[in-house]
Amino acid sequence: MAEQGKRDFLEGLRDGLPIGLGYLAVAFSLGIAARQAGLTAVQGFIASLLSIASAGEYAGFTLIAAQASLAEIALGTLVTNARYLLMSTALSQRFSKDTSLAKRIGVGLGVTDELFGLAIARSLVRPVYQYGAMLSSIPLWCIGTSAGIIAGQLLPSRMVTALSVSLFGMFLAVIMPAARNDRVVRICVIASFAASYAASHFIPLTMAWSSGTRIIALTVFISAIAALVHPVDTEGDDVA
């Protein structure tokens, strides 16, 4: 059994590393945004360790930069990270019956889009494998964030500006392929762009809000309309 555990762990370490290298790049861009919100390298490291979420952390940093209240930060985090609820729910069905609560929690703490993908690649979750994958990826997420913050302090401002655009590029890399494959997602993306522009330039009520508040309100509003107009199949397997 111990042999098997060791094999699982090493396999997890190996499979987590490519994810970790991707994390390093994304987190670096996120760090640029974190510095603009006033976080130090240590704060960025801890924020990334606790949250491990690109969109959620970006929304949080935007709110911090806007001096938002803690309640608003909690709400923004809830909305942008709500999808983890689906992933953890799917995961909870995939543990063998005798899995201890400690192991469920251990695996659950590392639910990200990518690590969830690894976890459900097999019919049963292997906790020790998952720990290995978490260990070779999550630290790189944290280090990347700190590195981005430090680079933001050291590099000339023109370069920092250009680097701050890279995170938006990564967001585009997530949404565009989905928009290409799915007509409803495509409409959602176009509507989101248009609504986000209108909310920040034309509508007096929402123009008075911070950009973080607009992100929360528009996300809830547009996603709710999409869900009402075009509900997905209830089998809920397509959460990844």
Next chain:
Amino acid sequence: MSTRIWLSIIVMGAVTVAIRLLPLTLIRKPLKNRFLLSFLHYVPYVTLAVMTFPAIVESCETPLAGLAALAVGAYAAWQGANMVSVAAICSITAFILGFI
């Protein structure tokens, strides 16, 4: 200032950890509500799109540089370029056009 940031970081982490752990500890039943499932399906795309535009345009030196970065990045992503490539293309475009 620093205290406020630390509190914000802790709130972000606590909410995120709660979202991850609730389904594995207290609530173990699968989600069945069709509206909620659909809502959660659309949220990631909508929130990323809302965050990206018009922020990408306004984060650049000039609106032209921002619009170009958006156009080039959106096209590359549409064509299936990987995440790091799209990020690099956007940054380089913004950097070069930032001088105009």
